[in-house]
Amino acid sequence: MKTTIQKFILLVFLVIPVLGFAQTHKLTGSVVAFNQFPLKNVTVSAKKSKTEVKTDEQGRFEIEVKKSDVVQVKESVFVEYSKKVTEADESLQINMIIKNNERAMEKVVRDGFISREDLEYGVENLWQWNNEFNQFTDAYDAIKYALPESTIIVENGQKGVQFRGPKTITGSNAALILVNGVITEDADFVTPSDIISIRKLSASQSALFGARAANGVISIETR
Helix, strand or coil, X not given: CHHHHHHHHHHHHHHHHHHHHHCEEEEEEEEEECCXXXXXXXXXXXXXXXXXXXXXCCCEEEEEEECCCEEEECCCCECCEEEECCCCCCEEEEEECECCCHHHHHHHHHCCCCCHHHHHHHHHHCHHHHCHHHHCCCHHHHHHHHCCCCEEEEECCEEEEECCCCCCCCCCCCCEEEECCEEECCHHHCCXXXXXXXXXXXXXXXXXXXXXXXXXXXXXXXX
16 A cells, blocks of 8 residues: 555656646747847746746747746836737747837837837838837727726717716716817827827816816827
8 A cells, every 4th residue: 555655656746747848838939129120138038937038139039938828028118018828829929119208219229129220210110010009990999098097988979088977968078189289179080000199187287278178188199
């Protein structure tokens, strides 16, 4: 009996590592900016396997991942990337979005992720690939993404954005929308890939617009 138990324990210790190995696999990929330029020395991590690697000069990487792992890139100059991978995923191409501010644009070059020439070319000619709003079909979807607390409503056949519950039956419950500082009745004309930023103005900033700002003010800046 004792010998049988010992054999069983030995078998368990032999099988568990094998099972663990079978549930991991190598994932290869590349990390780029503007959907074109390789990003080097970018840290790519796998949450479940607790592994991380850096991309090479061509932006390529190879990392060990577990079943249903989450691959992440969290460099400060980029919009955070996170993707759940499956056993069927053998490779990834990750297009990182550089944060749209002067500090990030300078730091991404200074830290050696991308050359200044490639950055300047991308900003001038490939901006649509450095825009997190590019994934949406219209401006209202982009607003909902940028301001999760908002609700898209329809009043008199026209879309609007609401932050709080209805306050009036006869009047509008929609927030005031500014596009590049100009009040607009309908933001449908804004192309999502042209949007630089979407933010809700503070109470003191909204006060400048008087009663029209009673339901809040959204500011959209475009290229």
